[in-house]
Amino acid sequence: MKLPFWNRFAEMWQAALTRRGSVRARLMRVVLVTTAIAIGLAGLAMLTHDLLVYRSSWASGLSTEAAILALSTAPALEFDDHDLAQRNVSALQERREVLAAALYTANGDLYASYVRGDAQPPSHLRNGEFLRVHGDLAELAQPVRREGETLGFIYLRAAYDIWGRVGAYLGIFVLVTLPSMAVAFLLASRLQRRITEPLDSVAAAARQIVIHRNYAVRARKTSDDEIGVLVDAFNNMLEEVEARSHELREADRRKDEFLATLAHELRNPLAPIRHAVTLLETAQITEGQRRWAREVISRQVQRMALLLDDLLDVSRITRGRLNLKIEAVELKSLVRTAVETVRPLLDSKQHILSIELPEESITVKADPLRLSQSLSNLLTNAAKYTDPGGRISLNVRLLPGGLSLSVRDNGIGFDAQSFAEMFTMFAQVQSSIDRAEGGLGIGLALVKGLIGLHGGTVEANSLGLGRGSEFVIHLPNSVVAASGPAAAAAAEPKSPSPGGGRKLKVVVADDNRDAADSMAMILRLSGHDVWVAHSGEEALQTARQTSPAVMILDIGMPGLSGYEVAAAVRNETWGREILLLAVTGWGQAGDKDRAKAVGFTHHLTKPVDLDHVEQLLREFAAARG
Amino acid sequence: MTAAARIGRCVRVSILCVQVLGTALCLDPAPAAAEYSQDAVMAAYLFRFAQYVDWPGNADAAKPFVIAVVGSPAVASELRRLVPGHPINNRVVEVVEANRVTDLGRCGMLFIGGGYAELLRPALAELAAASTLVITDEDGGLDEGATLNFLNLDHRVRFEVSLTGARRAHLKISAELLAVAARVTGGGRS
Numbered sequence: 052m053k054l055p056f057w058n059r060f061a062e063m064w065q066a067a068l069t070r071r072g073s074v075r076a077r078l079m080r081v082v083l084v085t086t087a088i089a090i091g092l093a094g095l096a097m098l099t100h101d102l103l104v105y106r107s108s109w110a111s112g113l114s115t116e117a118a119i120l121a122l123s124t125a126p127a128l129e130f131d132d133h134d135l136a137q138r139n140v141s142a143l144q145e146r147r148e149v150l151a152a153a154l155y156t157a158n159g160d161l162y163a164s165y166v167r168g169d170a171q172p173p174s175h176l177r178n179g180e181f182l183r184v185h186g187d188l189a190e191l192a193q194p195v196r197r198e199g200e201t202l203g204f205i206y207l208r209a210a211y212d213i214w215g216r217v218g219a220y221l222g223i224f225v226l227v228t229l230p231s232m233a234v235a236f237l238l239a240s241r242l243q244r245r246i247t248e249p250l251d252s253v254a255a256a257a258r259q260i261v262i263h264r265n266y267a268v269r270a271r272k273t274s275d276d277e278i279g280v281l282v283d284a285f286n287n288m289l290e291e292v293e294a295r296s297h298e299l300r301e302a303d304r305r306k307d308e309f310l311a312t313l314a315h316e317l318r319n320p321l322a323p324i325r326h327a328v329t330l331l332e333t334a335q336i337t338e339g340q341r342r343w344a345r346e347v348i349s350r351q352v353q354r355m356a357l358l359l360d361d362l363l364d365v366s367r368i369t370r371g372r373l374n375l376k377i378e379a380v381e382l383k384s385l386v387r388t389a390v391e392t393v394r395p396l397l398d399s400k401q402h403i404l405s406i407e408l409p410e411e412s413i414t415v416k417a418d419p420l421r422l423s424q425s426l427s428n429l430l431t432n433a434a435k436y437t438d439p440g441g442r443i444s445l446n447v448r449l450l451p452g453g454l455s456l457s458v459r460d461n462g463i464g465f466d467a468q469s470f471a472e473m474f475t476m477f478a479q480v481q482s483s484i485d486r487a488e489g490g491l492g493i494g495l496a497l498v499k500g501l502i503g504l505h506g507g508t509v510e511a512n513s514l515g516l517g518r519g520s521e522f523v524i525h526l527p528n529s530v531v532a533a534s535g536p537a538a539a540a541a542a543e544p545k546s547p548s549p550g551g552g553r554k555l556k557v558v559v560a561d562d563n564r565d566a567a568d569s570m571a572m573i574l575r576l577s578g579h580d581v582w583v584a585h586s587g588e589e590a591l592q593t594a595r596q597t598s599p600a601v602m603i604l605d606i607g608m609p610g611l612s613g614y615e616v617a618a619a620v621r622n623e624t625w626g627r628e629i630l631l632l633a634v635t636g637w638g639q640a641g642d643k644d645r646a647k648a649v650g651f652t653h654h655l656t657k658p659v660d661l662d663h664v665e666q667l668l669r670e671f672a673a674a675r676g
Numbered sequence: 677m678t679a680a681a682r683i684g685r686c687v688r689v690s691i692l693c694v695q696v697l698g699t700a701l702c703l704d705p706a707p708a709a710a711e712y713s714q715d716a717v718m719a720a721y722l723f724r725f726a727q728y729v730d731w732p733g734n735a736d737a738a739k740p741f742v743i744a745v746v747g748s749p750a751v752a753s754e755l756r757r758l759v760p761g762h763p764i765n766n767r768v769v770e771v772v773e774a775n776r777v778t779d780l781g782r783c784g785m786l787f788i789g790g791g792y793a794e795l796l797r798p799a800l801a802e803l804a805a806a807s808t809l810v811i812t813d814e815d816g817g818l819d820e821g822a823t824l825n826f827l828n829l830d831h832r833v834r835f836e837v838s839l840t841g842a843r844r845a846h847l848k849i850s851a852e853l854l855a856v857a858a859r860v861t862g863g864g865r866s
Binding site for chain 2: 123125135198
């Protein structure tokens with residue numbers, strides 16, 4: 052006895068009855084009900100057919116009986132042999148279903164009869180040929196003829212056992228139905244396993260996803276039929292969902308980073324602006340200080356404005372709202388504009404920029420603002436991601452396929468992984484956060500968008516991290532309006548930086564951080580490389596590391612004082628010829644003398660006149676050559 | 677009542693009429709013997725015997741089937757009355773009354789009435805090898821050589837059969853007739 056089978060059967064039957072449950076139970080219900088209906092209909096049809104056939108065969112059997120009786124009884128009637136007639140009629144007692152048999156004369160008078168039970172044959176027979184069936188009784192009459200002469204009539208009454216027949220049929224029906232249903236159940240349960248098992252696998256995967264949010268699960272594919280297709284589609288969908296959620300997380304992460312960077316970038320210019328404002332509020336401000344403060348504010352505001360413009364442009368490109376103002380413009384002037392925009396940054400990092408332009412003059416049909424913006428963005432990037440004193444080259448070439456503007460540097464470069472997302476919004480080389488330059492990470496996205504609007508492409512190449520990078524703008528021929536022999540002077544290869552003669556390494560030391568920082572910032576804005584220290588020891592250490600051309604030292608610092616630092620510097624080989632400026636708040640004559648004594652070139656009194664400082668630096672640089 | 681039903685009823689009524697008429701016109705059945713004379717019953721039986729007896733050879737259908745009656749003018753007249761409409765073996769029946777036992781070769785059936793038993797032997801001699809069904813109405817007729825003999829049992833006309841006589845005349849008698857016979861001699865039965 053297989054108990055599990057019956058348990059399963061009971062379970063399915065239960066599910067089938069309650070109209071609930073799994074697909075398995077429903078399938079089973081369908082199969083069993085279908086089988087039962089099919090067998091029932093077939094049984095009913097066969098029963099009907101059989102009853103009809105049975106009735107007619109039974110009737111024909113009865114009339115055959117009567118015909119035989121008629122034949123054997125004809126002589127008895129002819130020769131009036133009553134005994135023989137009686138014997139012939141009584142012979143029918145062998146047939147149990149015959150209740151009465153009778154023989155009538157040609158006149159219809161009863162001649163001989165046989166009766167089982169209490170059924171009496173009619174005493175007179177009027178109509179000699181009929182077959183009547185009422186209920187389970189049948190009556191039959193037939194003439195006895197010989198040589199065309201009617202000698203008399205035979206009458207039979209028999210029980211037509213239809214209910215016995217139906218009962219037998221029902222028994223057969225039950226005997227057939229039970230094994231059929233069992234076989235149907237077995238076959239169906241085997242067949243449905245093929246359907247429900249893959250479905251179960253899909254359902255299990257779906258459950259896993261709903262409960263654990265685990266999109267890494269996959270349904271197992273077991274067949275190539277419709278269910279297999281379903282499983283494939285399900286798995287593909289999961290892959291899609293997984294990829295998208297990953298993308299979303301990535302975009303979200305970039306957005307967070309962007310926000311942090313943006314805040315940082317917007318915050319940065321505020322410090323010098325605040326210093327400048329503080330300066331302007333001071334009562335005893337000189338005209339030079341006032342100008343300086345205005346310039347600081349103006350520069351920082353411009354920087355913020357550029358930042359915000361970039362941001363707005365990117366969002367315009369993204370929304371398809373940016374319209375180019377196309378006009379014919381000389382390529383050279385466009386390049387010059389771009390270079391000039393980046394010049395302060397290049398100079399501050401002491402990069403060497405070499406520019407190579409074609410001999411002939413080229414006119415392009417482009418939006419001059421956007422194109423130079425793109426170029427200056429690439430140059431800015433190159434400057435940012437290259438350590439100070441790097442080499443940056445800008446090559447403009449007229450190729451058969453169009454115009455190419457290439458910006459190459461020997462900076463930190465990038466690896467293949469960064470390449471994929473370099474041009475997307477907010478993407479930044481990770482380490483750039485640590486770099487002083489910062490940035491929003493929208494530069495390349497902006498370039499790509501702007502060049503795309505011109506019908507061009509941007510290409511990025513790098514040999515790998517630390518091995519420099521190259522960005523190339525390709526513009527199609529349609530952008531090139533005209534090119535001809537250079538009417539103007541040949542491209543002036545700008546020698547390293549125009550401010551090269553004035554650019555100096557400066558160390559600023561002051562225990563008042565704000566004073567030191569704002570001084571350093573202002574000097575940086577003038578194109579100098581500035582290091583800041585907040586104590587005498589720090590100042591000396593920084594100076595030993597950087598070998599500066601200029602040191603601006605506060606006298607009253609904790610630890611080593613300005614005098615001690617100056618004395619130490621003058622003892623170093625690199626320190627003999629440098630410009631040493633002392634800054635004091637006291638301004639007594641004795642201090643000045645002491646400063647001179649320890650080696651200071653000049654002595655300045657707070658508040659420091661920055662124009663004066665610039666003046667001294669210019670003179671020093673000029674004197675040094 | 678529809679036309680079809682009316683026609684159906686007419687047909688049924690007609691069938692009934694024909695049956696009733698047919699019954700009335702056909703031979704009066706033996707069970708109603710009480711209403712008929714013994715001669716009439718015997719005459720009717722003679723015709724019926726012919727249906728259960730096979731005569732050898734191919735008889736010429738054009739020639740009449742001759743029934744010779746000796747010594748019973750009543751039976752002869754009854755027979756004559758039945759001749760129309762009752763052929764034997766598809767031959768018209770001719771009834772001949774004979775007082776002398778000569779020229780009997782062409783009869784198919786010979787009936788010798790009661791009290792004329794002494795004519796039986798010469799008749800059989802005369803018939804010799806001819807296939808004539810000889811019927812008597814005399815106790816011991818079969819012993820004298822007849823094939824069929826009428827009896828009177830319980831006031832009913834019965835008959836007995838001699839298979840010996842039948843064999844001599846080369847006649848085949850149906851088992852059905854034997855079943856109805858009151859006695860069968862000369863065969864397996866006694």
